Amino acid sequence: MRPISYSRVSDVSTAIGTVAADPGSAFLAGGTTQVDLLRIYVEQPRRLVDINDLPLKQVEELPGGGLRLGGLARMSDVAEHPTVRQRYPMVSESLLLGASPQLRHMASVAGNLMQRVRCTYFRDTEAACNKRAPGTGCSAMDGVNRGHAVLGTSDCCIATHPSDLGVALMALDAVVRTEGPAGQRSIPIDDFYLLPGTTPEREHPLTHGELVTGIDLPPLPVAARSRYIKIRDRESYEFALVAVAIAMSVVDGRIAEIRLALGGLATKPWRARAAERVLDGAPATADSFTRAAEAELAGAVPHGMNAFKIELGKRTIVRALTETAQREESA
Amino acid sequence: MSPAIGATLNRVDGRFKVRGESRYSAEIQLTNLTHAVVVNAKVASGRITSIDTGEAERAAGVLAVLTHRNLGRIATVPRLLPSLAGLAAPGQSFFPMQDETVHYSGQPIAIVVADTIERADHAGTLIRVEYETGPATTLLDQGRDRAYVPKRIFGGLLPGQGSRGDVGKALAEAEVCVEATYRFAPNHHNPIEPSASTAVWDDVDRLTIYDSTQGPNSVQLTVAELLGLPPISIRVVSHAVGGSFGSKAMVWHHPTLAALAARHVGRPVRLALTREQMFTSCGHREEQEQRITIGARADGRITALRHHKISLTSPFDDWAEPSLQSAAVAYTNPNYEGIYHLVRGNTITPTFMRAPGEATGMFALECAMDELAERIGIDPLELRMRNVSDTDPESGKPWSSSGLRECYQRAAELFGWHDRDPRPGSRREGQWLVGTGMASSLYPVTQPVNPQRAKARLYNDGTAVIEAGVSEFGTGVFTAMTQVAADALGLAPERVRFVGGSSDLPNITAAVGSAGTSAVGSAVHVTACELRDQLIRRAVGDDHSPLRGADPARVEVRDGKMVLSDRPDVGETYADLLHRTMTPDVEVLGTWNPPPQDAEYGIHTFGAQMAEVVVDADLGVVRVRRMVGVFAPGRVLNRKLAHSQLMGGMLWGLGQALLEATRMDPRLGRWANSSLGDYLVPVNADAPDVVVDTVELRDEAVNPVGIKGVGEIGVVGAAAAIANAVHHATGRRMYELPITLEKLL
Numbered sequence A: 001m002r003p004i005s006y007s008r009v010s011d012v013s014t015a016i017g018t019v020a021a022d023p024g025s026a027f028l029a030g031g032t033t034q035v036d037l038l039r040i041y042v043e044q045p046r047r048l049v050d051i052n053d054l055p056l057k058q059v060e061e062l063p064g065g066g067l068r069l070g071g072l073a074r075m076s077d078v079a080e081h082p083t084v085r086q087r088y089p090m091v092s093e094s095l096l097l098g099a100s101p102q103l104r105h106m107a108s109v110a111g112n113l114m115q116r117v118r119c120t121y122f123r124d125t126e127a128a129c130n131k132r133a134p135g136t137g138c139s140a141m142d143g144v145n146r147g148h149a150v151l152g153t154s155d156c157c158i159a160t161h162p163s164d165l166g167v168a169l170m171a172l173d174a175v176v177r178t179e180g181p182a183g184q185r186s187i188p189i190d191d192f193y194l195l196p197g198t199t200p201e202r203e204h205p206l207t208h209g210e211l212v213t214g215i216d217l218p219p220l221p222v223a224a225r226s227r228y229i230k231i232r233d234r235e236s237y238e239f240a241l242v243a244v245a246i247a248m249s250v251v252d253g254r255i256a257e258i259r260l261a262l263g264g265l266a267t268k269p270w271r272a273r274a275a276e277r278v279l280d281g282a283p284a285t286a287d288s289f290t291r292a293a294e295a296e297l298a299g300a301v302p303h304g305m306n307a308f309k310i311e312l313g314k315r316t317i318v319r320a321l322t323e324t325a326q327r328e329e330s331a
Numbered sequence B: 001m002s003p004a005i006g007a008t009l010n011r012v013d014g015r016f017k018v019r020g021e022s023r024y025s026a027e028i029q030l031t032n033l034t035h036a037v038v039v040n041a042k043v044a045s046g047r048i049t050s051i052d053t054g055e056a057e058r059a060a061g062v063l064a065v066l067t068h069r070n071l072g073r074i075a076t077v078p079r080l081l082p083s084l085a086g087l088a089a090p091g092q093s094f095f096p097m098q099d100e101t102v103h104y105s106g107q108p109i110a111i112v113v114a115d116t117i118e119r120a121d122h123a124g125t126l127i128r129v130e131y132e133t134g135p136a137t138t139l140l141d142q143g144r145d146r147a148y149v150p151k152r153i154f155g156g157l158l159p160g161q162g163s164r165g166d167v168g169k170a171l172a173e174a175e176v177c178v179e180a181t182y183r184f185a186p187n188h189h190n191p192i193e194p195s196a197s198t199a200v201w202d203d204v205d206r207l208t209i210y211d212s213t214q215g216p217n218s219v220q221l222t223v224a225e226l227l228g229l230p231p232i233s234i235r236v237v238s239h240a241v242g243g244s245f246g247s248k249a250m251v252w253h254h255p256t257l258a259a260l261a262a263r264h265v266g267r268p269v270r271l272a273l274t275r276e277q278m279f280t281s282c283g284h285r286e287e288q289e290q291r292i293t294i295g296a297r298a299d300g301r302i303t304a305l306r307h308h309k310i311s312l313t314s315p316f317d318d319w320a321e322p323s324l325q326s327a328a329v330a331y332t333n334p335n336y337e338g339i340y341h342l343v344r345g346n347t348i349t350p351t352f353m354r355a356p357g358e359a360t361g362m363f364a365l366e367c368a369m370d371e372l373a374e375r376i377g378i379d380p381l382e383l384r385m386r387n388v389s390d391t392d393p394e395s396g397k398p399w400s401s402s403g404l405r406e407c408y409q410r411a412a413e414l415f416g417w418h419d420r421d422p423r424p425g426s427r428r429e430g431q432w433l434v435g436t437g438m439a440s441s442l443y444p445v446t447q448p449v450n451p452q453r454a455k456a457r458l459y460n461d462g463t464a465v466i467e468a469g470v471s472e473f474g475t476g477v478f479t480a481m482t483q484v485a486a487d488a489l490g491l492a493p494e495r496v497r498f499v500g501g502s503s504d505l506p507n508i509t510a511a512v513g514s515a516g517t518s519a520v521g522s523a524v525h526v527t528a529c530e531l532r533d534q535l536i537r538r539a540v541g542d543d544h545s546p547l548r549g550a551d552p553a554r555v556e557v558r559d560g561k562m563v564l565s566d567r568p569d570v571g572e573t574y575a576d577l578l579h580r581t582m583t584p585d586v587e588v589l590g591t592w593n594p595p596p597q598d599a600e601y602g603i604h605t606f607g608a609q610m611a612e613v614v615v616d617a618d619l620g621v622v623r624v625r626r627m628v629g630v631f632a633p634g635r636v637l638n639r640k641l642a643h644s645q646l647m648g649g650m651l652w653g654l655g656q657a658l659l660e661a662t663r664m665d666p667r668l669g670r671w672a673n674s675s676l677g678d679y680l681v682p683v684n685a686d687a688p689d690v691v692v693d694t695v696e697l698r699d700e701a702v703n704p705v706g707i708k709g710v711g712e713i714g715v716v717g718a719a720a721a722i723a724n725a726v727h728h729a730t731g732r733r734m735y736e737l738p739i740t741l742e743k744l745l
């Protein structure tokens, strides 16, 4: 491990000031991504600023029925929080279906949104990777890419965004709250994740030293019956091959409200807007579901080993819609 | 006193493990300890043209940087020989860092020694290496046209081909033929403890290595030859080993590298491999393909079997795991041909991995058998029953014991096999297609070729210590040996302590091929019996003993007391005898001589596996719901340990069937998923309801304790039962492992 210096801060402005002042520094939350990458020399900060003492761990009610998750709230605390489970089950489920209990006890929700891709070449410092070393090329394009993305890819990078929580937040139109040297910002979650384009090294619009202080969940009655479905090779402790976050209401056989986001398929947590357009107001039938899935994956680009994800993605969307519609009917 | 053997004794080392007190080889505390980190080649083939170590040498805390230019020379590299032989047992007949050539990615090219592991690791990244790269073969498909039939495989132990009868004619005349090709992804062992060695020189010719190994003696003999030292110069200690599965069966480079590094810096060196290095430092199960042709009569009787395998080996050794071995003798079958084909590639020599050979070879055979049953239209279990052989089809000799029919019957009862509707796709529960499948399990009983020894000492308080040079790598052997010795001596297990884990102890070959417990168990049994008999002889020959003049054959020991068999009130304790005769202790060194290899019996272990799977009809996800395994492993020393081994084996089979695959990137010539996050093994949530049972067998031919081994048989057939169940659920045959969901979309 590269020599690093470490300090622990207890207030937000010192945290921001310390990191902003040194381009070689980074925040350290649960460390479950950061320390891993440090040990394999993928991230090479000179200084780690430990933010675990910052008072950002609460889950608070917002006026109007929304909820604010503190940036440093642990994945497990948010997942088990009664209000989260009641009003936003997909958030709780996305967390519980991620990582392992030990990791969830360590990891923060801000860290979860900020986690780096699992692409094997990103983690192999000897391999070409535009995200880790811009301009070197993308080894995954013709390589071992079974887990890689089919949506939102570019010629420069096809790495899947690994966060499950991010997918649920995308379906909910959550807002990421930050504070940096230039003050506070509220960033809609869709803008918080950037597509790789020609700059895959840039994943977020944050400036250096900008801290994620919280995540706001808007009031959204339909979310109380939302779900998170995750398909993977083994039953637990694995990232998604395909995941679907879904909230839907059906009135008189027609889809009155639909929120659909996809994980495992795209370079960012993916709002399935094309599918939503097909579904909005449409009859809640198998035909609509299939058309929606086809519409969403129409632009998908396969890269060898991951070609199956297109079909798997469609079928998982149809499965999620069918099951949710059945539930709505019986409710 | 009820016998200790067979009882469910808790592990004698369990307490230390749970409390975190077991000392693994990377946890040995020594004054002046330093840390070595190996730097590995990042290309698969070529030559190092320059290696700049300057920056690394100047980095903080660094004591030495070793490369092929300054590492001590190796005296001789012993030839590759499985450690079961009891001689030097290098994992491959190549030793790295002797010149600038690179044969495979991951080959050690430098070692950094520093005062802390972090500093050594960091300095390793500062070494600048330039290569002239050559063409590389890292996939089977790249070298098929260069395949050859080796003279011998598996470290010279087995011939590269074999036959009996006339397979061509028999296949031409067969009423039914099934032909299929099966592909297997490479697999890695991934024990939870990565291999580690801590080396300390007490003098120029006095070296101690703390090593995580299946055989302390193999390490001693191998390192001795490599360093050109007599065996007396080297002591190998293995206090605790965190699993192996074959990765620690042979002696790889790290103990020798640790010793060389320690000699260079003049301080003790700890060398612990990383998880990633475990993918390139201890062998693996090779990428392979098997083609099987079964000929049969219309009633299902097998008339011919042709079984060919092609696999990737290293530039140095003709290694193939013996996949054809058990399949060749599984059923009556007069006409047989088995041929291994090898392709030389840029890889470390593959090695033993749990159920080496059988895990793949029996998969191919048992899937083809399922197809044959379907073709003929009979129940797969009935097909097996019709083909059970009471003799070893190869030698014609009777089996020393089998139990296969009983295993089939018991498994069928426990599983509820006979209610099965044979039509594929006939059962559906909501989104899930449900299927059941079965397979036979076979595993050879390998015998060590050399004498196996143990030492037993009884103290005058009636407690005993038994010693043998075996290591505890998670199988529970120390516990089982405590039981064997306790029974032979007529003592309660609490009064017996088993000591192992050092090459200074009486010689036992490495515990491999499920032969560990039988080898050491036989030695311990023979030795403890000899000690008991010696004490009885003393008693009957002692005028002051209540047993004076008795016939030793009519004296037995119960709870430490020697008594007349027919008059248990007459007798005295070991302790009384020793106190009276002012003897502090009695000690014997015992030897078990394994039976000759060409005994009058065929010796094999048998079992039956059944599995129920569900397959998501739309998404292809496969989950195993329940498994039943019934085995006939001979004498069961400890029910709990044996069941854990067998169950663990079955779950290994589940991993092989559905998850485990190391993926090669042929452009880079290296593995693309060398981490536990990317190389998937089953987790608890994948573990189904597993029922394990055993069929009692008495087998006196195999060894004095009657043990045939439980370490690997549980793996064999599990993957085939699952694949056959997938077919039953979906109507689709699986010809490639692992069965990932895209194959079922």
Ligand SMILES: Cc1cc2nc3c(=O)[nH]c(=O)nc-3n(C[C@H](O)[C@H](O)[C@H](O)COP(=O)(O)OP(=O)(O)OC[C@H]3O[C@@H](n4cnc5c(N)ncnc54)[C@H](O)[C@@H]3O)c2cc1C
Residues within 6 Å of the ligand: A026, A027, A028, A029, A030, A031, A032, A033, A034, A035, A036, A071, A072, A075, A097, A098, A099, A100, A103, A106, A107, A108, A109, A110, A111, A112, A113, A114, A115, A162, A163, A164, A165, A210, A211, A212, A213, A237, A238, A239, A240, B677
């Ligand atoms: C084996 C394994 C399996 C996993 N499986 C899953 C899974 O199935 N699904 C899933 O979603 N995730 C999974 N994860 C990822 C895990 O959820 C993340 O590692 C974790 O959420 C990161 O949170 P952390 O607090 O540990 O962040 P850290 O590791 O401390 O930080 C991660 C990054 O975020 C930055 N950062 C942290 N906090 C802030 C902040 N408040 N503001 C700005 N920047 C910040 C850090 O500087 C760093 O760059 C897995 C991880 C592992 C190791």
Ligand code: SF4
Residues within 6 Å of the ligand: A117, A119, A120, A121, A122, A128, A129, A130, A131, A132, A137, A138, A139, A140, A141, A156, A157, A158, A159, A200
């Ligand atoms: S997919 Fe992205 S992260 Fe992976 S190698 Fe290509 S550029 Fe790097």
